[in-house]
Amino acid sequence: MKGARHTPLNISAAALTLSLSALLLTTPAHTAEPKPSDNGAGSNQQGGGSDDTGIYAAAQVQYSGAVAKNGGIGNVSSADVNWTPPACWYAPYLGAKDFKKKMSSDIEKWQNDPAITGTADSAIGEVQRHYKDDYGWADTPGYKDYNVDKDGEGMFWAGVENPNEPNYAARTSCSDLPFWVENGETPPPQYEEAITPEMLAALAYQHMELPGTKVTLAPQAITKVNLPTWAWLDKAVFDEVQATAAINAPGFNITATTTAKPKSLTLSPGTADATTIPADGGCPIVNGKIGEPYAKGKAKQTPPCGIVYRRSSGGETFPLKAALTWEISWTGTGQAGAVGLPDGTIEAVQNITVEEIQSVNR
Structure with missing residues (x-):
């Protein structure tokens, strides 16, 4: 027919x-509950199980590596708003x-x-x-x-x-x-819509959990007007993170591993009355680190990554947003080399108090 x-x-x-x-x-x-992930430190999320007839369902995806808890989607967002997993x-x-x-x-x-x-x-x-x-x-x-x-x-x-x-x-x-x-x-x-390694890579991306993006500041939560505030990230954040998605059924084994590598940090001071360093707010990775820890004697120096607030927060706080961009790629079954995916971003907000510098006239 x-x-x-x-x-x-x-x-x-x-x-x-x-x-x-x-x-x-x-x-x-x-369907199975995954083991908790630990800031990208690796966990297994196993698919599998059976339906109401007791027959094993091979169509389930198995996740491993840095995947979100309880089968939920991860905390990484695609930098391309038009990109979505299948x-x-x-x-x-x-x-x-x-x-x-x-x-x-x-x-x-x-x-x-x-x-x-x-x-x-x-x-x-x-x-x-x-x-x-x-x-x-x-x-x-x-x-x-x-x-x-x-x-x-x-x-x-x-x-x-x-x-x-x-x-x-x-x-x-x-x-x-x-x-x-x-x-x-x-x-x-x-x-x-038949499953492919690229689709599995997108699913691994969707479930990937990356480390947080809380930057270290000097001065810390309270800073002064016109005083450079140094910002940097702990080097531990720069570890490569991987998540794998796979389907393993009799006669069919398809696997894809998605890898994320830190790329740059972007600072948004939370007020227009501030200057970012560099001027565009983007702090690149230099020699394996973003920014530079403040050390005694550097008070008059310009930090490689930081912010200068031009007015006080008036007893309130400014929401300093730090967005870490990750370069993401994947490899998988039948793929000769790494293939790029859209960059991913992780954002965190820290409340910053900015005070006027007090002076005493004698």
Whole structure:
């Protein structure tokens, strides 16, 4: 049978929607609770588990390295506002025999559900024909007995939602019926959302947790008008941070590691009545460090990184914002070298009190 790939069944759109929604074998990108990360010091977040039939779901993503706690998104933000991780994807789900067991159980349950009647029941019957009786359409062939004669030679792939995607329509858009992929082969080209190392790298980016950005100041929380305030970051912040995302299923092993390296610090004094040093507020990494610690005898020197406030905070405080920019790249399965991703930023705000310098006339 030939026809459009997204309208395989000769029934109403409403019934097809019901059938497809029932057949979305989606699994959260991660369900197991990860071990806490420690400022990028490494933790493991394991995907895996089983559905209500007890069949292992291979489509889950495994995270390791510097990933956020409890499966949440990390604290790094992309410097490119137009860049986003994938909202959903297709990934290995079940082998042929397990898929037949799962589908047969579901179809029997739907057929015995009195709420499913008419064209919806026809939709379920045609989906059953698709996997059991070699009923296909357009560029998507049907299957004979769920491909059980090929068990171990491939897997059925299914749609997976990114639980951190706020747009429901985007998150649920990987709605095609599960399809077969031979071991070592790539999915058919029409499945543009099939998981790739680059997509895994973006997911690792999304879950990456980086160290905080609290700068050290001299003077500390209270400074003086027209007195240079020195700013620097602890050298420990400059350690390279990595997060890895992987899918490891029989016949399919895809991995990507995203790496973040500190690049520069940008200071925003919290008031227009201040001068940043350098003038653009950007303090680059020089000889492996950002800024220079203040030392006795440097009071009259200009710091390589700092701020000069031109008026007092009047008994209040100024919100000094420090934004650390990280250069991010990834490597992964089949990738010869590192590939760049948009820079990431981490921001922190410190409240600064600025006082007038008091003088005594004699």
